[in-house]
Amino acid sequence: MAHNPYELMISLSLDGMLEDEEEFELQTHLADCETCADMFDRMALVDTVLVNAGEVAPPVNFAVSVMLRIKAEETGRRWYPWLIGILVVASVLAAVSIAAPILFLSIGVERIIAQWPALASLVDNSLHLFETLLMRAWFITNAVTDWYSYLLSDPAALAVVVTALVFASIWIGFLEVSKANRLAMSGQAA
Ligand SMILES: [Zn+2]
Incomplete structure (x- = not known):
């Protein structure tokens, strides 16, 4: 698949894990490639939904956040x-x-x-x-x-x-x- 390397870069970019040079390369490609630009938009949307629906999809630090909440509850x-x-x-x-x-x-x-x-x-x-x-x-x-x-x-x-x-x-x-x-x-x- 021709866009495959960019798919990975989009994912890394949304996680803020791209080097400046790679980010620049990706943005240059997105400006020219509608398919990858669309993919970026869709993945960004999914990212936003997952972040906002933290309760629906247990995050990686689920246990830690639960413990913090219990602690906050007790303090409250x-x-x-x-x-x-x-x-x-x-x-x-x-x-x-x-x-x-x-x-x-x-x-x-x-x-x-x-x-x-x-x-x-x-x-x-x-x-x-x-x-x-x-x-x-x-x-x-x-x-x-x-x-x-x-x-x-x-x-x-x-x-x-x-x-x-x-x-x-x-x-x-x-x-x-x-x-x-x-x-x-x-x-x-x-
Ligand atoms: Zn592309």
Whole structure:
């Protein structure tokens, strides 16, 4: 086969193993020979696909890369407890910080001043709501703790559940706000 030496050179070139002179010779030939230019393109494409599909075709350093991944995984796990702790605290704080200010805003400072007799019961209601909120946050934190070991074994599940947790905390905040609104309205009516 006439193009045979160039086929080997193309392969070596794609692996970056050609001397400068050989590379120049190959490129000179590719500029003139459509068959070899086509072959170069196809082999380059196959090269790219194999590089990108590293998981499909086990590379030569498969064992080494697996060991490196396991090591990286173990290193990563060390900060998962910190991550989940921070996220749980953050979501609880988010629920409290969303609920508390809107709660007081929904009560309406000017209405409190206008209705001094209602103030005491509103404060009671606020404290009760805050207590309920904290208990729900505590319940969620407990539930997360139960899932702890499962989450640590699956980062994807961890991400999903933590996201759900944050949304749940925000949702509880809104529930409490709407409840506070109703209480403020009934306080106003009484
Ligand atoms: Zn050729």
